[in-house]
Amino acid sequence: MSHDHDDRPRLTPAQAEAALNPPPGRNGGDLVVETLHGLGATTVFGLPGQHALGIFDALRRSSLTYIGLRVENNAGFAADAYGRITGEVAPLLLSTGPGALTSLAALQEAASASAPVLAISSQIPTAGLGGGRHGYLHELRDQQASFRDIVKSVHTVRTASQIPSAIAAAWESALTAPHGPVWVEIPQDVLLAETVLPVVTAMDATPRELYPRPELTVAAAHLLSNAERPAIIAGGGVVRSDATGKLRALAEKIGAPVVTTFGGKGAFPWEHPLSLRSWLEDRHTTDFLESADVLLVVGSGLGELSSNYHTFRPRGRVIQIEADAGKLESNHPALGIHSDAREALADLLDAVEPREDRTAAERVRTVLEKVRARIDAQDLTLEQRVVASVREALPDTAPSFWDMTILTYWAWSAFDARHPNTMHSAQGAGGLGYGFPAALGAAAADPTKPVLAVSGDGGAMYSIAELATARQYGLPVTWLIVDDGGYGILREYMTGAFGEATGTELSRPDFVALAESFGVPAVRTTPESLTDDLAKSLAAPGPSVVVLPALLRMFEPTHL
Template identity: 70%
Template sequence: MDRIGGDLVVETLRALGADTVFGLPGQHALGLFEALRRAPGLTLVGARVENNLAFAADGFARARLTADPHGPVPVTPMIVSTGPGALLTLASLQEARAASVPVLGISSQVPAAGLGGGRHGYLHELPDQRASFRDVVKSTHVVRTAAQIPTALREAWESAATAPYGPVWVEIPQDVLLAPATLPELTSVRAAPVPLEPLPELIAEAARLLDAAENPAILAGGGVLRAGAAEPLRELAEALRAPVLSTFGGKGAFGWDHPLSGQSWLEDWHSTEFLAAADVLLVIGSGLGELSSNYHRFRPRGRMIQIEADAGKLAANHPALGIHADAGHALRALAAAVSRRDPDGRAETAVADLLAAVTARLDAQPLDLERRVLGEVRAALPQDTPSYWDMTILGYWAWSAWNADGAPIHTAQGAGGLGYGLPGALGAAAARRGPVLAVSGDGGAAYGFAELATAVQHGLDVTWLIVDDGGYGILREYMTGQFGRAHATELARPDLVALARAFGVPATLSTVDTLRADLAAALATPGPAVVVLPAVLRMFEPTHLDK
């Protein structure tokens, strides 16, 4: 068959650097999938539902970015059909936007005759499909002729790969995708994201403030990880003798057991006060949103410096010296600009006192089960095995307590939607060799049961831990805590072990005593596996000192 518009899309993606595409066919997108069928060098990974497809593309991009943060930005193409298929990706793209994940969404569109006030009544037609995505993704791009395809995709790719990274959207009419291609084969399309470098005078002022500080502290966010800036962060912290706490999205940016590491207990009032008491607080790669600010109870009493790639977040929640920059460029510049202090042990003592206070608070609560379960999961993971977590009580524990050194963690805490764990892990498994762990509660797991078929079809090496507490456990806790009782949180559910086996996936009914061994065995065996742990876990009480 002669080349068609769909071939122009695939050729452009290959030229831009894509080697994997996530896709789910649909009537208007057939031209794209015919082009993918005959495209050399591109792997197509499917899914059973479009929202899970978008989560998988997100997981793939995060895995690639974690593995090589200094390489090309892993913009990950995802292809779906018009209308219902496209709309199903919105909640997943909201997570990608909140977590700054570079996903390139491509959808078909009704024929051009049905656009711009023309002929109406096409299947899957929306009055304005682009408008549905405009306030969810970073940028939208519309193609109306085949000649516009390479430029639109290049612009979208550059947008996704420019700090702050984020999802973008391109739509192309069905008839354009199916029409004979008149352009020659495309091999030289290149994207050139512009580096987001800090203004030198702002770095000089930040260095002056930090050098004059008697009690500096650092809060490291996800932007540090995305920039691959862990090393300049360590250099800066050690030069300043400044304690470093990490946001939930920034776990792994600073060594968990480093003497200056206050870890990431950001829902603990001791940590909130520790940061608030700094005379100069440097916030890097975080917008200081709800979770990072202890639900907006954080009140800094000293000066604040905020380095953030998203200009809209600069000084948005607290007054600050705002530096609009990629965290990597800014940290390298700052580390070179500040004066090095002699160690005197004060910062290390302050960090030790902070962690002792957090530990004492936990020890005073009946949380042995929860702490043991999380410890068993962490101990079961082989070195460098990533994990993908749903919005579940064990996941909430992991936000604070997970040691991400040698065990990268990815969660849905950006937007907070259910269902991320399994499809995110499937995407990661498509990006790497070796096992991946997914963690869900039984409520979130129900969003992704169909993707067990995807795991089997593609032979993806994912072990899925499902903590079965009979319902939406965290909502049960929230409602009981606020109203004294819960409503609509208890769930009828299948036999989870039998369900997994029906898909041809090995499954184990575990206990707390056998959890580590069951997980380790599943992770050591290539291919998908399910481990079900019946357990009712509880959240810790933060104990706010301001009450």
């Protein structure tokens, strides 16, 4: 029996010579950074710690760019954004115990948003492993257990020779659809021990493609071709798989209106005649989607926000394309197609018959007019002006990262993300403090574009330390802080539910003076001057802060 070895990695003569004569002074940490470099990494995020020093010392001998943040959770948010913007794996270097655990909320967001983050954590020395209590600093009885419920896969290393294979397996897992965070842990002594293993050069961790089953494509195409009132819900999977062009072509071919989820902002052109935009917390939109006789859901699990708080009850046939098998039919019975969105849309586009629908654009216009009338009746001029001002000031291709704050809740529905993969928020897991550190990660990915971060004053306090990071690396991030003196959305929720709010009012710093103390230019603005102040800050090099004192209100969502 013969085997075809053509796809095996091969060494150049120089690499083969180098393999026989590894340079002296290398340790397990060098194997980590060599493997990352061999897999294509260029930038790593993290925070050093006692057990992880072998990796950080090895960075000094590598060409990898290191971006060090001040809190591990913020480093995780930065890596998350880097992964979202580039579609590439974002390595996150962490210490043991408290350092590792502090990243958990960020890894939960990466899991919810399918961001390919490769967390590499140190561990206590191998002699202390095994679930006992040896009294090592940072020791956990079972560190992996803290991460197993959150990440896609866990990879453990116990010897130096295991390092390249473990990191390559984790890399492949992170990039296999659906993308997500993965976890590698390596003991301190393995990282510090000198190694005579050859330099890692030929690495391959090609993710598996996830294609739709052809019989399901035929069935879905038949349903869509013969539908009377088809409609499409486009989620984050469309953006992540770079399928926005395929989505538009399919929608136009079958005349189907499209609504984008909050995670799928930019998946379909906002001003397109078939665009229902993103008004998911609106009964007019929900009614329209329920009335579709065939509903195509692409790259969304139809979770709480996408289903208008689980009030959505489709009456027609549902077709669901989803890379995460666990989300297939998890909320609604459907023709479930387990596939990457791009591959499935490409096959559907070939298989459907064109259908003409002269009423689709008119029906879309009617829904949007009803939504507009409902919002206009709520006396929310200030809020709409602020959303419009941010849109006017932000260059079309500049990425924006939004924390969990009232302005973000508005932006999910009302902000026109003019290009795919430009608007991101923490709506996957919903933790505070995402906006600013995530924007720093995006700026590290592409420093040629200004990046906008949006926070409330409450969420901003989670990330103040990262003003030092922004200044240290000169990252072009403008941070808009909407200061309403507390946790504004929680204030609204509690007042509505209980008549008064508890624990929502906050003492806070003078954000302008605080930013300036970090060497970051800052300005206090008004709703009237917001567009100009924001545009000036975005146009200036390096980091900046714009503070808007304003009490914004949420529009009334309609579930009934």
